[in-house]
Amino acid sequence: MRPGGAVQQSDGQQAGRPGDGRRPRGAHAFDLVHPAVVLGCFAAILALTMLAIHPVFLALSFSAAFSFSLYARGWRPSLRTLAWQAPLVLLCALVNPLFSGAGSTELFRIASRTVFVEGVAFGACMGLMLAAALLWFSNAALVLTSDKVLGVLGGLLPTVGLMVSMTMRLVPQLVERGRLIESALKAASSARAHTGVEGVAGRVRQVSVLMGWSLEDSLETADAMRARAWGATRRRTTYVRHRFRRFDCAAAAVCLALGAASAVLAWVACVHYRFYPVMGSLGPWWGYLPFALFVSLPLLLCLVDDARWKKVC
Amino acid sequence: MKAVAVSDFCFSYPGAGGVAAAVADAAAAAGDGGAAACGHAGAGGVLLDGVSFALEQGSFTVLVGDTGSGKTTLLRSVKPELAPVGKRSGTIEVWGRDTTALGVRESAEAVGYVFSSPENQIVCDLVFHELAFGLENLGVAPDEMRRRVAEVAHFFGIEPWMHAPTASLSGGQKQMVALAGVLVMQPRVLLLDEPTAQLDPVAERNFLHALFRINRELGITVVVATHAPEAVAAYATGALCLAQGHVEPVELGSLAPADGLPDAGGLSGAGGLPGADGPPVAVPQATTAPGAADPACGRGDGRSSRDGAGDPRPRRAGRLRDGVGAAVSFRDLFFRYAQDAPWVLRGLDLDVAPGTIHAIIGGNGSGKSTLLQVAAGILKPQRGKVANGLSSAQALLPQDPLSLFVCDTVGDELREWQKCCGYSEDELEDMTGRLGLGALAGQHPCDLSGGQQQKLALAKLALTRPALLLLDEPTKGLDAALKCAIGALLVELREAGATVILATHDLSFVSQVSDTATMVFDGQRACTEPTADFFSRNLFYRPQPDGFRHLWQRQQAAGKNGDGAAGAMAGPAASTPASGGPAAVVDDPAPTPDDPAATPAAAGKRADGGLP
Numbered sequence: 001m002r003p004g005g006a007v008q009q010s011d012g013q014q015a016g017r018p019g020d021g022r023r024p025r026g027a028h029a030f031d032l033v034h035p036a037v038v039l040g041c042f043a044a045i046l047a048l049t050m051l052a053i054h055p056v057f058l059a060l061s062f063s064a065a066f067s068f069s070l071y072a073r074g075w076r077p078s079l080r081t082l083a084w085q086a087p088l089v090l091l092c093a094l095v096n097p098l099f100s101g102a103g104s105t106e107l108f109r110i111a112s113r114t115v116f117v118e119g120v121a122f123g124a125c126m127g128l129m130l131a132a133a134l135l136w137f138s139n140a141a142l143v144l145t146s147d148k149v150l151g152v153l154g155g156l157l158p159t160v161g162l163m164v165s166m167t168m169r170l171v172p173q174l175v176e177r178g179r180l181i182e183s184a185l186k187a188a189s190s191a192r193a194h195t196g197v198e199g200v201a202g203r204v205r206q207v208s209v210l211m212g213w214s215l216e217d218s219l220e221t222a223d224a225m226r227a228r229a230w231g232a233t234r235r236r237t238t239y240v241r242h243r244f245r246r247f248d249c250a251a252a253a254v255c256l257a258l259g260a261a262s263a264v265l266a267w268v269a270c271v272h273y274r275f276y277p278v279m280g281s282l283g284p285w286w287g288y289l290p291f292a293l294f295v296s297l298p299l300l301l302c303l304v305d306d307a308r309w310k311k312v313c
Numbered sequence: 314m315k316a317v318a319v320s321d322f323c324f325s326y327p328g329a330g331g332v333a334a335a336v337a338d339a340a341a342a343a344g345d346g347g348a349a350a351c352g353h354a355g356a357g358g359v360l361l362d363g364v365s366f367a368l369e370q371g372s373f374t375v376l377v378g379d380t381g382s383g384k385t386t387l388l389r390s391v392k393p394e395l396a397p398v399g400k401r402s403g404t405i406e407v408w409g410r411d412t413t414a415l416g417v418r419e420s421a422e423a424v425g426y427v428f429s430s431p432e433n434q435i436v437c438d439l440v441f442h443e444l445a446f447g448l449e450n451l452g453v454a455p456d457e458m459r460r461r462v463a464e465v466a467h468f469f470g471i472e473p474w475m476h477a478p479t480a481s482l483s484g485g486q487k488q489m490v491a492l493a494g495v496l497v498m499q500p501r502v503l504l505l506d507e508p509t510a511q512l513d514p515v516a517e518r519n520f521l522h523a524l525f526r527i528n529r530e531l532g533i534t535v536v537v538a539t540h541a542p543e544a545v546a547a548y549a550t551g552a553l554c555l556a557q558g559h560v561e562p563v564e565l566g567s568l569a570p571a572d573g574l575p576d577a578g579g580l581s582g583a584g585g586l587p588g589a590d591g592p593p594v595a596v597p598q599a600t601t602a603p604g605a606a607d608p609a610c611g612r613g614d615g616r617s618s619r620d621g622a623g624d625p626r627p628r629r630a631g632r633l634r635d636g637v638g639a640a641v642s643f644r645d646l647f648f649r650y651a652q653d654a655p656w657v658l659r660g661l662d663l664d665v666a667p668g669t670i671h672a673i674i675g676g677n678g679s680g681k682s683t684l685l686q687v688a689a690g691i692l693k694p695q696r697g698k699v700a701n702g703l704s705s706a707q708a709l710l711p712q713d714p715l716s717l718f719v720c721d722t723v724g725d726e727l728r729e730w731q732k733c734c735g736y737s738e739d740e741l742e743d744m745t746g747r748l749g750l751g752a753l754a755g756q757h758p759c760d761l762s763g764g765q766q767q768k769l770a771l772a773k774l775a776l777t778r779p780a781l782l783l784l785d786e787p788t789k790g791l792d793a794a795l796k797c798a799i800g801a802l803l804v805e806l807r808e809a810g811a812t813v814i815l816a817t818h819d820l821s822f823v824s825q826v827s828d829t830a831t832m833v834f835d836g837q838r839a840c841t842e843p844t845a846d847f848f849s850r851n852l853f854y855r856p857q858p859d860g861f862r863h864l865w866q867r868q869q870a871a872g873k874n875g876d877g878a879a880g881a882m883a884g885p886a887a888s889t890p891a892s893g894g895p896a897a898v899v900d901d902p903a904p905t906p907d908d909p910a911a912t913p914a915a916a917g918k919r920a921d922g923g924l925p
Contacts, residue, residue, distance in 0.1 A: 187709035229421035239445030
């Protein structure tokens with residue numbers, strides 16, 4: 001059952017503080033860092049994951065993403081994710097050889113097509129890359145709530161920031177109203193018994209009510225905006241919630257250093273590594289150290305915060 | 314220097330009546346203005362005709378006037394960005410400056426304006442962003458902005474929900490955020506147009522208290538336009554009445570309820586104690602068809618002991634044994650909106666007897682609205698059973714009546730279901746007449762005021778002759794006269810056999826109209842009793858005397874004295890909801906609530922004329 005909108009707004013919310021919803025574990029730790037740094041860090045991790053097609057880098061990235069997911073979302077949702085991601089990787093591994101005939105170590109033949117180990121390995125890597133990238137996206141969404149992204153965005157582009165904010169308000173409102181209209185009609189069985197409001201006619205009616213309602217409201221919203229000095233200056237300012245402090249500078253520097261090192265090493269590793277015709281050697285272990293550290297940063301931040309609380313208690 | 318000085322201000326909308334509705338700029342005002350043009354101002358559509366008044370700095374003024382008298386138009390004219398389009402003459406000065414000469418920035422810093430709808434005037438998705446919106450528009454520097462937002466949030470106690478999405482707030486909280494979002498620009502005059510019309514009484518009191526503090530502690534001049542001045546009058550320092558295009562000062566005392574004491578004896582004038590009227594009579598439901606007047610609990614026996622209070626209601630509030638014969642019965646209901654959400658209903662049992670008006674009252678969050686939606690079958694309980702024998706002929710008035718409107722005019726709206734439900738044009742005429750919708754027939758439903766929309770939605774649903782009518786806050790935003798009209802309509806529907814369940818905060822309305830009252834608390838039923846017993850045993854939860862109760866009791870008395878109208882009301886003659894009108898029905902579109910002498914007399918006259 002969907003959370004019940006208007007009713008819940010007027011009735012249910014009184015029980016607790018609104019907006020005091022349950023946050024994912026670890027989200028509080030990210031409040032310590034300026035959202036721009038968090039955003040940059042996740043973006044860099046994502047970019048490296050998607051660009052460095054290298055078995056070790058991908059394995060590192062995926063395991064870091066999965067362990068963060070385990071930490072933040074718990075094992076049950078994480079395993080549920082794994083349940084559909086594992087077949088995805090497998091599928092990629094099996095499908096790739098059918099399209100690419102390169103390789104040297106023959107596994108078996110299907111009809112006239114030879115399946116090589118290298119082909120399977122490349123497919124598996126692509127699958128892993130997809131899985132890791134998706135996991136990172138969902139991890140970022142856990143800790144980077146819309147208001148944080150907006151805070152970063154609004155500082156750069158005030159009008160775009162406002163537009164996004166208004167959209168964030170209007171879209172759920174529209175959906176909720178659609179539901180209200182539907183239920184209002186459903187409840188009016190004394191009228192419905194005789195009409196055929198289901199089907200196309202019913203939908204058209206619903207949309208027309210929704211349009212009328214929203215247009216009407218938007219007129220008043222526009223009035224409210226003008227009454228509050230909308231258009232008074234060309235250059236709007238933005239309410240800044242997060243200040244960029246010394247700690248954020250340090251965090252940004254660490255991210256930048258680790259990210260740059262990882263990028264260089266990844267580039268070197270990718271240039272020297274190839275899948276076809278024979279898979280190359282993986283190179284020295286320390287070459288992966290900066291990247292391993294970089295992708296573990298989100299989890300480390302959470303663990304440090306946890307450790308601090310353990311000490312206090 | 315006066316805070317606001319209006320001298321010889323005249324205003325008329327281009328064209329007359331409905332044409333004004335087309336002017337997008339004046340959309341919200343048009344419902345107001347248009348109605349007046351059709352209703353009584355008449356001549357040439359001049360809405361404001363030589364309005365002059367001056368307000369001292371730091372005053373708290375109530376602007377009263379009927380729905381459609383032009384209150385909104387007048388208020389909007391003071392705020393240059395909102396000034397309606399039309400012909401105007403005379404001057405309006407704020408702090409000695411003509412408002413038409415104010416720029417956007419000066420206007421924002423001189424005059425703040427709060428609208429009636431908490432939903433529509435909120436622009437942004439998060440509370441802190443909403444508070445900062447005006448300052449962002451003014452280009453205030455971030456440090457200064459932070460300071461002002463902090464100050465205002467602290468003053469109103471908004472801190473706990475600073476980061477909440479605005480959509481998750483209750484109506485009262487939204488209105489408070491809207492007020493804070495205006496005050497953050499530090500205006501010295503604050504105009505509010507029906508700011509509490511859509512709030513429940515608890516939220517209304519909170520809001521008015523905040524206004525009071527702004528006025529007394531900060532010295533901000535406040536003007537509140539309202540048609541239900543009882544609650545505001547206690548805080549005001551002066552009152553103005555707008556009627557026939559003119560503004561006259563009125564005594565504050567005349568706005569407040571006449572007798573200041575709560576209704577001590579509940580409803581039974583003779584003896585307030587339960588049992589004084591004899592034991593509650595159980596309605597033998599199994600044998601009685603819904604709606605047929607039951608001799609055992611008819612008027613004759615109940616009334617003699619309490620006709621002093623003018624309560625014509627029979628004791629039909631039967632205590633049903635185990636839900637046998639109930640129109641709607643709930644057993645062991647458990648409901649929550651999401652798996653991790655708190656329970657809204659937890660183990661609620663309730664039986665509603667057929668042919669009664671059953672009021673559900675309780676605080677915010679007690680689950681009243683949820684209960685109605687469960688009864689209507691919109692929400693499915695996670696545990697428990699709902700037996701609704703009338704589910705095929707039910708109607709639900711939702712909290713927001715706009716969700717029922719499809720058509721472009723009020724007239725079409727009322728005819729939308731005419732073909733399928735088969736009500737006649739006469740019934741429709743009757744309904745529009747009694748709720749004062751006739752003058753609005755040509756208007757767009759969205760252009761109506763909140764109260765007008767409420768009555769349109771109710772009329773639309775009542776015309777379908779539902780056997781079960783579920784009403785969510787039916788009296789929200791209505792003035793006393795309209796509440797009376799709606800009360801009379803509900804009584805009439807009941808006499809025709811319908812069962813009415815209403816969830817409301819309006820104790821005064823419940824005390825006069827309903828047969829049975831149930832208090833829900835913490836997701837459960839705290840008690841269910843006949844209304845009179847219910848209120849006489851309550852210590853805190855009692856109706857305050859208000860304009861509605863005066864008017865209603867007078868109308869009831871007038872109806873009874875007429876020619877035994879009460880008997881006619883109970884009789885099977887009034888079998889269809891929209892024909893054979895009972896006594897006391899107001900068909901004046903907007904009787905003056907603050908002029909109690911005129912309305913009951915008029916109503917009585919009509920009652921006499923309308924009866925056979």
